Amino acid sequence: MLAVIGPGIITANVDNDAGGITTYSVAGAHYGYTLLWMLPLVALALIIVQEMSARLGVATGKGLADLIRESMGIRITAIIIGLMLIANLANTVSEFAGVAASMEIFGVSKYVSVPLAAVGVWLLILKANYKSVERVFLLASALYLAYVASGILANPPWEEVGRAAVTPSFHFEAGYVAIFVTVIGTTIAPWMQFYQQASIADKGLKAADYAYERLDVIVGSLFAVLVAAFITIACAATLHTNGVRIETAKDAALALRPLAGSYASTLFALGLLNASIFSAAILPLSTAYVVCEAFGWESGVSRSWKEAPVFFGLYTAFIMLGAAIILLPIKSLIQAMLASQTLNGVLLPVILVVMLRLVNDRRVMGRFTNGRVANVVSYGIVAILIALTGILLVTSVAPGVLGNG
Amino acid sequence: MAFISELLGRPVAEADGRRIGRLIDLVASVHSGIPHPKIVALVVKRPGSPLVVPFSDVAVLIAPAIPLTKALAEIIPYQPGEHDLYLARNVLDKQIIDTNGMRVVRVNDLELARVNGWFYVANVDIGTLGLLRRLGLARLARRVAGHAGRGPLPGVIPWDAVELLPGDEVMHLRVPGDKIAELHAADLAEILSDLSRSESGRLLESLDVKTVADTLEEVEPDFQVSLIQSMSDGKVADVLEEMAPDEAADLLAQLPEDRSKELVELMEREEAENVRRLLAYREDTAGGIMTTDFVAVHASLTAEQTIRTLREIAHEAETIFYVYVTDDDNRLVGFFSLRELILAQPETPIAEFMERRVVTVRLLDPQEKVAQVVAKYNLLAVPVVDDRGWLQGIVTADDALDKIIPTAWKKRLPRLYH
Numbered sequence: 001m002l003a004v005i006g007p008g009i010i011t012a013n014v015d016n017d018a019g020g021i022t023t024y025s026v027a028g029a030h031y032g033y034t035l036l037w038m039l040p041l042v043a044l045a046l047i048i049v050q051e052m053s054a055r056l057g058v059a060t061g062k063g064l065a066d067l068i069r070e071s072m073g074i075r076i077t078a079i080i081i082g083l084m085l086i087a088n089l090a091n092t093v094s095e096f097a098g099v100a101a102s103m104e105i106f107g108v109s110k111y112v113s114v115p116l117a118a119v120g121v122w123l124l125i126l127k128a129n130y131k132s133v134e135r136v137f138l139l140a141s142a143l144y145l146a147y148v149a150s151g152i153l154a155n156p157p158w159e160e161v162g163r164a165a166v167t168p169s170f171h172f173e174a175g176y177v178a179i180f181v182t183v184i185g186t187t188i189a190p191w192m193q194f195y196q197q198a199s200i201a202d203k204g205l206k207a208a209d210y211a212y213e214r215l216d217v218i219v220g221s222l223f224a225v226l227v228a229a230f231i232t233i234a235c236a237a238t239l240h241t242n243g244v245r246i247e248t249a250k251d252a253a254l255a256l257r258p259l260a261g262s263y264a265s266t267l268f269a270l271g272l273l274n275a276s277i278f279s280a281a282i283l284p285l286s287t288a289y290v291v292c293e294a295f296g297w298e299s300g301v302s303r304s305w306k307e308a309p310v311f312f313g314l315y316t317a318f319i320m321l322g323a324a325i326i327l328l329p330i331k332s333l334i335q336a337m338l339a340s341q342t343l344n345g346v347l348l349p350v351i352l353v354v355m356l357r358l359v360n361d362r363r364v365m366g367r368f369t370n371g372r373v374a375n376v377v378s379y380g381i382v383a384i385l386i387a388l389t390g391i392l393l394v395t396s397v398a399p400g401v402l403g404n405g
Numbered sequence: 406m407a408f409i410s411e412l413l414g415r416p417v418a419e420a421d422g423r424r425i426g427r428l429i430d431l432v433a434s435v436h437s438g439i440p441h442p443k444i445v446a447l448v449v450k451r452p453g454s455p456l457v458v459p460f461s462d463v464a465v466l467i468a469p470a471i472p473l474t475k476a477l478a479e480i481i482p483y484q485p486g487e488h489d490l491y492l493a494r495n496v497l498d499k500q501i502i503d504t505n506g507m508r509v510v511r512v513n514d515l516e517l518a519r520v521n522g523w524f525y526v527a528n529v530d531i532g533t534l535g536l537l538r539r540l541g542l543a544r545l546a547r548r549v550a551g552h553a554g555r556g557p558l559p560g561v562i563p564w565d566a567v568e569l570l571p572g573d574e575v576m577h578l579r580v581p582g583d584k585i586a587e588l589h590a591a592d593l594a595e596i597l598s599d600l601s602r603s604e605s606g607r608l609l610e611s612l613d614v615k616t617v618a619d620t621l622e623e624v625e626p627d628f629q630v631s632l633i634q635s636m637s638d639g640k641v642a643d644v645l646e647e648m649a650p651d652e653a654a655d656l657l658a659q660l661p662e663d664r665s666k667e668l669v670e671l672m673e674r675e676e677a678e679n680v681r682r683l684l685a686y687r688e689d690t691a692g693g694i695m696t697t698d699f700v701a702v703h704a705s706l707t708a709e710q711t712i713r714t715l716r717e718i719a720h721e722a723e724t725i726f727y728v729y730v731t732d733d734d735n736r737l738v739g740f741f742s743l744r745e746l747i748l749a750q751p752e753t754p755i756a757e758f759m760e761r762r763v764v765t766v767r768l769l770d771p772q773e774k775v776a777q778v779v780a781k782y783n784l785l786a787v788p789v790v791d792d793r794g795w796l797q798g799i800v801t802a803d804d805a806l807d808k809i810i811p812t813a814w815k816k817r818l819p820r821l822y823h
Contacts, residue, residue: 061603069511070498074539201601295536296500296511 012220017279018098028235033164043225057200059368065294090340092322098276101249105269118323151230154237174395185345284318426451446483507592509599532560594623606635618647642671651696654683692768695798709751
């Protein structure tokens with residue numbers, strides 16, 4: 001069973017990357033406990049989506065891009081890959097923003113930290129053994145528990161927290177809707193579906209292992225959202241109550257004061273740095289794999305540059321572009337990170353629709369097709385997301401049109 | 406010459422010009438004997454279920470709108486049979502094996518050729534030009550092709566080099582894998598490492614035991630284990646019997662003990678005995694890397710008798726270049742090479758020309774020592790003896806050096822992010 005566990009938990013941990021930490025921090029700091037009610041629902045959605053992706057991987061033994069190409073033809077593949085490239089680039093930028101923001105806490109300028117990180121990440125994948133990298137990252141993810149501790153130590157009014165967790169509230173205001181879409185986008189990032197399904201297919205899991213894999217997915221998702229919830233609570237309890245808005249990472253770090261006191265910034269910076277670097281390594285790699293898989297170009301880190309030019313070229317280009325964009329004079333790294341996650345949320349319905357088409361195709365899935373409940377819930381999520389995106393567009397362009405603004 | 410990507414989606418019209426639907430697939434017959442599939446029917450998308458129109462009812466295939474020769478009501482739908490292939494559904498965008506280039510590639514497009522009024526699948530486009538064409542950027546593709554100059558377009562392989570992967574739906578083609586079985590085992594191993602786990606499992610399933618055994622010998626032990634996961638115990642046992650005993654022992658050593666015991670039980674007595682004996686020794690000793698497939702003859706034979714004996718026993722031997730000579734007690738007393746055997750007069754007793762000073766290694770000698778001996782004496786194989794001097798097995802040069810030189814050339818487990 002231990003051999004099976006992995007993809008779900010890893011993917012969920014990667015969920016709490018730079019964009020994730022930032023989004024949840026902002027949600028707590030700017031809106032207090034009022035967004036907590038979203039999290040159980042988002043957790044449910046995450047479990048459903050991740051489970052579908054795992055089921056696709058186990059039933060077909062193929063990665064998502066592979067499957068899309070074989071079942072839906074090349075036009076749709078090209079569109080999906082195109083969208084994914086944009087979203088992944090935005091996410092890579094966000095990871096490097098995380099690197100810059102965390103190092104700024106130590107007083108290191110982004111013009112030093114980002115290029116160094118870019119080169120480091122590039123070399124890491126080419127030279128190091130992926131398995132050991134993964135292991136180191138997972139160990140370091142224990143740093144997330146700092147948020148849980150902090151959230152508890154901050155002594156929030158648990159009654160209020162509990163009430164907020166079950167009381168929905170909604171405002172038709174651009175900022176509010178945006179954070180909504182952003183939270184969903186960062187928790188259920190499209191690139192995670194590709195990554196997870198590829199990992200599962202790669203493991204060669206069989207139908208018999210599926211029960212364990214489902215457990216892996218559920219546990220992983222719950223853990224991710226639990227951490228997310230505590231990040232939000234910690235920020236709400238420390239920052240929101242003191243009216244602190246998050247403009248830089250230093251502000252977000254203050255949320256860890258209850259736990260770490262004056263070391264809060266350091267602790268936060270380390271956690272953010274760890275999350276950012278690992279994701280900055282995985283994202284370009286995963287993107288390169290997916291593109292080559294879809295279009296039939298050679299891929300694989302063990303190949304040479306000449307054998308797999310598109311693979312290595314894409315991987316390098318992604319890292320360079322991601323780093324370069326961050327080095328541009330951007331006013332707020334925080335805003336950049338948030339924007340990339342919002343983009344995730346906007347593109348998620350597209351990926352979901354594709355996944356739903358595949359998961360309901362008996363020829364592809366055999367007896368693993370979706371049950372009616374799963375379909376209803378999934379299509380429901382898609383509908384809600386599309387509606388939210390629509391509302392977001394309207395409220396950004398014409399605020400006040402839909403009511404209280 | 407037309408490409409299927411250009412044809413798909415075109416409207417199909419009945420005899421009086423009325424549109425009845427769009428072309429969504431072509432059915433081709435893969436009758437063994439014809440090296441290229443022949444288009445026998447068109448699949449037309451209509452409200453309700455698609456209509457499969459026999460090719461004989463098509464007036465012109467290459468046209469902006471495809472006219473049929475009959476009215477809709479007169480068309481008798483074609484019934485696809487065992488040897489029929491749906492080109493768009495089963496071939497386009499799928500992975501195939503290019504047996505000329507020994508690699509796994511994806512079909513981007515199919516090129517059709519017209520011969521005697523019928524259309525055949527001539528070539529498979531696996532290159533970037535095919536991709537562009539499919540995306541509707543055909544003009545760009547042609548301009549690029551124009552710059553590339555005349556001559557065969559890159560990324561196009563003839564259909565007769567193609568081997569389709571056995572899919573989930575059973576595709577009744579010519580005996581699956583007949584072209585694959587002709588490939589060298591090392592190339593087949595390379596192809597396997599390019600496929601996903603389930604695909605490689607399915608491909609192995611379709612091959613005969615001997616081919617599977619040869620291929621397994623070309624891959625790293627952990628990859629071997631992964632490949633046999635999907636095979637039934639009975640088939641695995643058969644494969645193990647086919648493999649050289651030292652390779653079989655290496656593979657079994659990788660498995661958990663109870664599984665390995667089960668499999669050995671299923672093997673034929675003699676093979677099982679050999680393998681059991683080899684499993685008794687540590688992997689990094691001469692006993693662990695030796696094979697029991699050698700030829701040994703009694704010291705009393707003549708050259709001619711030896712050759713006759715060889716004809717009977719030499720089938721399974723790892724190498725017969727050295728023939729070892731034993732006495733009544735199975736003690737190793739000498740050896741000679743095949744060259745010497747053939748050059749000798751038939752009546753000459755082998756005891757006369759055999760070399761009595763035999764270089765040997767002991768069962769427990771470490772593999773590095775074996776390699777040194779092989780290198781020092783320029784041997785193709787070195788015999789392994791026990792304390793009594795009895796011949797237990799031989800270590801061939803490739804196996805001796807294998808353990809020393811990093812086996813970078815043997816295929817590894819295909820792993821993501823590796």
